[in-house]
Amino acid sequence: MDRAEANRSLRMRSVPGDRLPLHCTGVGKAILSQLPEEHMRAILGSAPLHRFSEHTLVEPEDVIREARRAKEQGYGVDRDEYEVGLTCYAMPLRLPGSDFAGAVSISGPSARMRDPETKERFLELLSQASREAMRAMQAYEPNQKTLSVEVSSASS
Structure with missing residues (x-):
């Protein structure tokens, strides 16, 4: 997919396609949440x-x-588990009638991300991004070379 970077001086660096551990990231927990328990145990x-x-x-x-x-709750959370000072919220992407398809996430400094109002605002933006990504995936035709999803950037 893609990423949007904050306009603040303190930022998290992420690279689409990076592999991160399932057990201590918001995306990992969102992915695990979609699996049967026996699959989680096997992994x-x-x-x-x-x-x-x-x-x-x-x-x-x-x-x-x-x-x-x-x-x-519909989303996974990483509270300083992968990196101290970083919080991540992630929602699974699931197409109707199909298996799990991926996840979308938002990460930032824990001090900002844990404020209740900010958290709710980010979860709403994440939910919107999730819906947009699922719509784009449903509209995707296999002969297309790219899949593009536009998501508004949120600054806190």
Whole structure:
């Protein structure tokens, strides 16, 4: 997909296509939330997972519990788990009548992202981006070379 960068001096660098761990990222939890529990267990295993920060969930059972919460609330959250000072909210993309298709996310400095009003505003923008991405995926024709989705950038 793509990304939009903030116009503030403190920014997160992300590269579309980067591979990040499932157990400690918002996108990872959004993805896990769409899987049956036996698939989550197979992916996570039973041994402690890699710790990226003091907030990283390293026990597979804790990650599964967090993925269940993500499914209930409709979005996954990374609270300083992958990188201290960074919070991410992510929503799964699911096409009607099909399997899981991906996720959209918004990340930023934890101090800004956790403010209740800011969080609600970002979750609404994320929901809008999710709907737009799903509409674009439904309209996509296999012979097209690119899939483009426009999302408005939010500055906090």
